[in-house]
Amino acid sequence: MRYAIIGTGAIGGYYGCKLAKSGKDVHFLLHRDYDYVLKHGIQVDSCDESFHLDKLNVYNDISSMPKCDVVLVCLKSTNNCLLEQFIPSIVNDDTLVVLVQNGIGLEYDVQQKFPQLPLAAGLAFICCAKTQPGRVNHQCYGSINIGNYSCKNQLQINQVIYDLRNAGIDANEVEYNEARWKKAVWNMPFNGLTVALNTQTNLLLQNTFTHKLVKDIMLEVITAARLLGVNNIDETFADKMIEMTIKMTPYSPSMKLDYDFKRPMEIYYLYTRPIVEAAKAGFQMKKLEMLEAELRYLSQNNAI
Amino acid sequence: MRYAIIGTGAIGGYYGCKLAKSGKDVHFLLHRDYDYVLKHGIQVDSCDESFHLDKLNVYNDISSMPKCDVVLVCLKSTNNCLLEQFIPSIVNDDTLVVLVQNGIGLEYDVQQKFPQLPLAAGLAFICCAKTQPGRVNHQCYGSINIGNYSCKNQLQINQVIYDLRNAGIDANEVEYNEARWKKAVWNMPFNGLTVALNTQTNLLLQNTFTHKLVKDIMLEVITAARLLGVNNIDETFADKMIEMTIKMTPYSPSMKLDYDFKRPMEIYYLYTRPIVEAAKAGFQMKKLEMLEAELRYLSQNNAI
Numbered sequence: 001m002r003y004a005i006i007g008t009g010a011i012g013g014y015y016g017c018k019l020a021k022s023g024k025d026v027h028f029l030l031h032r033d034y035d036y037v038l039k040h041g042i043q044v045d046s047c048d049e050s051f052h053l054d055k056l057n058v059y060n061d062i063s064s065m066p067k068c069d070v071v072l073v074c075l076k077s078t079n080n081c082l083l084e085q086f087i088p089s090i091v092n093d094d095t096l097v098v099l100v101q102n103g104i105g106l107e108y109d110v111q112q113k114f115p116q117l118p119l120a121a122g123l124a125f126i127c128c129a130k131t132q133p134g135r136v137n138h139q140c141y142g143s144i145n146i147g148n149y150s151c152k153n154q155l156q157i158n159q160v161i162y163d164l165r166n167a168g169i170d171a172n173e174v175e176y177n178e179a180r181w182k183k184a185v186w187n188m189p190f191n192g193l194t195v196a197l198n199t200q201t202n203l204l205l206q207n208t209f210t211h212k213l214v215k216d217i218m219l220e221v222i223t224a225a226r227l228l229g230v231n232n233i234d235e236t237f238a239d240k241m242i243e244m245t246i247k248m249t250p251y252s253p254s255m256k257l258d259y260d261f262k263r264p265m266e267i268y269y270l271y272t273r274p275i276v277e278a279a280k281a282g283f284q285m286k287k288l289e290m291l292e293a294e295l296r297y298l299s300q301n302n303a304i
Numbered sequence: 305m306r307y308a309i310i311g312t313g314a315i316g317g318y319y320g321c322k323l324a325k326s327g328k329d330v331h332f333l334l335h336r337d338y339d340y341v342l343k344h345g346i347q348v349d350s351c352d353e354s355f356h357l358d359k360l361n362v363y364n365d366i367s368s369m370p371k372c373d374v375v376l377v378c379l380k381s382t383n384n385c386l387l388e389q390f391i392p393s394i395v396n397d398d399t400l401v402v403l404v405q406n407g408i409g410l411e412y413d414v415q416q417k418f419p420q421l422p423l424a425a426g427l428a429f430i431c432c433a434k435t436q437p438g439r440v441n442h443q444c445y446g447s448i449n450i451g452n453y454s455c456k457n458q459l460q461i462n463q464v465i466y467d468l469r470n471a472g473i474d475a476n477e478v479e480y481n482e483a484r485w486k487k488a489v490w491n492m493p494f495n496g497l498t499v500a501l502n503t504q505t506n507l508l509l510q511n512t513f514t515h516k517l518v519k520d521i522m523l524e525v526i527t528a529a530r531l532l533g534v535n536n537i538d539e540t541f542a543d544k545m546i547e548m549t550i551k552m553t554p555y556s557p558s559m560k561l562d563y564d565f566k567r568p569m570e571i572y573y574l575y576t577r578p579i580v581e582a583a584k585a586g587f588q589m590k591k592l593e594m595l596e597a598e599l600r601y602l603s604q605n606n607a608i
Contacts, residue, residue, distance in 0.1 A: 196500065197601055209600035216593070286590035289520070296513035297501055
């Protein structure tokens with residue numbers, strides 16, 4: 001099994017290096033950090049076990065990469081337009097492409113472009129950040145759930161989970177739609193509010209008013225999810241997510257880091273698209289509409 | 305007719321000085337700026353006609369003020385608890401008290417404390433700021449509408465309007481409930497959003513997303529107002545307010561100045577109370593609930 005990691009940031013770097021360390025044949029696509037990683041490899045500073053990998057298979061040009069059996073797309077979704085160019089270059093007829101990205105509607109959009117492509121979602125539950133080129137800081141958690149979107153060969157899904165587990169990663173198969181929406185229950189309040197209020201997860205939950213706001217927003221997501229066919233979710237899931245977050249180290253979600261470093265924010269797949277999908281099902285996510293507008297405003301005024 | 309100005313900031317300073325300049329017997333209560341204004345008077349830098357007044361009747365102690373016929377309360381509503389002490393000290397049996405403040409529910413709360421007191425609302429349409437002690441910067445507009453809340457003697461209301469007009473102020477009588485809610489249509493989006501997004505009125509309206517958000521929030525206020533008995537208001541009023549604001553000089557509403565200078569924000573009467581009143585009438589102002597929570601969070605983290 002040959003793996004491609006498309007986008008070697010925090011997520012791609014972490015999972016890719018874990019797979020490579022376990023002996024898998026992993027090929028990394030990089031952009032800005034290519035020269036550095038070619039020379040110095042990648043250092044993973046991990047709450048579990050830190051390690052360093054040299055002599056990785058790294059590329060800065062998709063056309064020089066080999067065909068792979070599994071592609072883990074770890075790009076920011078703001079760059080998904082690049083997939084039209086990347087995917088044909090590295091897939092065989094039955095390559096499984098796993099979108100390890102946050103948001104709603106990602107697989108649908110990629111499938112429109114590649115109707116035959118076996119697709120899955122990768123839901124990463126991990127606190128990590130790329131702190132500098134070739135350096136991944138893994139703070140806590142680390143599991144990944146795989147939700148099958150359109151892969152007809154179940155053995156491929158099983159194999160990926162098997163490989164990830166062999167690499168020391170807690171990997172499990174989950175129901176696609178439920179998994180994407182459950183992840184959104186955490187992502188939608190915390191990514192946007194930490195940007196809008198220039199804060200971190202713990203401070204939002206320590207304040208009575210924003211604690212309630214986080215819960216209200218989670219309930220908007222849960223209401224939408226139920227209307228869109230996710231049955232196994234209710235208010236208790238919001239409470240569970242809040243309890244978990246209270247126990248976490250104070251955390252800046254990826255959107256907060258993107259904003260602080262003046263990178264594009266993933267507003268479309270994290271906010272706009274789920275709001276649109278909920279509206280199609282007859283539900284107006286009013287607080288999230290407001291958060292989306294605030295993020296759009298801040299994004300426009302955050303340009304370099 | 306003897307006037308008391310309770311709270312000599314931008315609003316109290318402007319209207320009080322205009323009345324004093326026109327020859328009225330005006331008595332100003334000050335706190336922090338007392339020593340300065342006692343020595344130097346007040347300078348009004350105005351888009352209409354700048355002027356300076358010396359030898360004002362100024363006080364820093366309510367008990368030394370004379371009884372007055374009309375009291376203009378120009379305090380920030382966060383200090384309204386002080387009215388319990390101030391009002392008995394300066395009113396006769398039929399003194400008219402005009403609350404020149406923003407928000408919903410102000411007169412109701414004061415009336416609870418003073419059931420016999422003739423009360424009116426003063427709705428100031430003015431862009432002005434106290435830029436330093438004894439200095440009021442009047443940028444534009446300047447009219448004031450008077451809404452009778454519980455004054456049985458119409459002649460008193462007429463007299464105040466007459467005096468204000470004689471002082472060169474565009475003053476008119478309006479229906480109390482309609483006037484308070486119509487003012488809220490402008491106040492509720494612009495005060496909070498300029499704080500939450502660290503911006504000014506013009507930038508909010510130049511951005512497509514926050515332009516729509518401003519309108520959505522105005523429609524929440526209009527929906528609440530209609531449920532609470534204001535008939536003469538509909539969506540066109542929101543459009544009118546937005547058009548007016550686009551023509552205005554870029555403006556930082558009072559709450560933005562309060563936040564920037566680390567003063568308390570008038571969250572209760574501008575947000576919490578109207579949200580509660582709307583909820584009693586069966587309507588949840590969802591975007592405004594979110595804005596309120598954001599402001600509460602920012603307020604708590606803005607303490608000196």
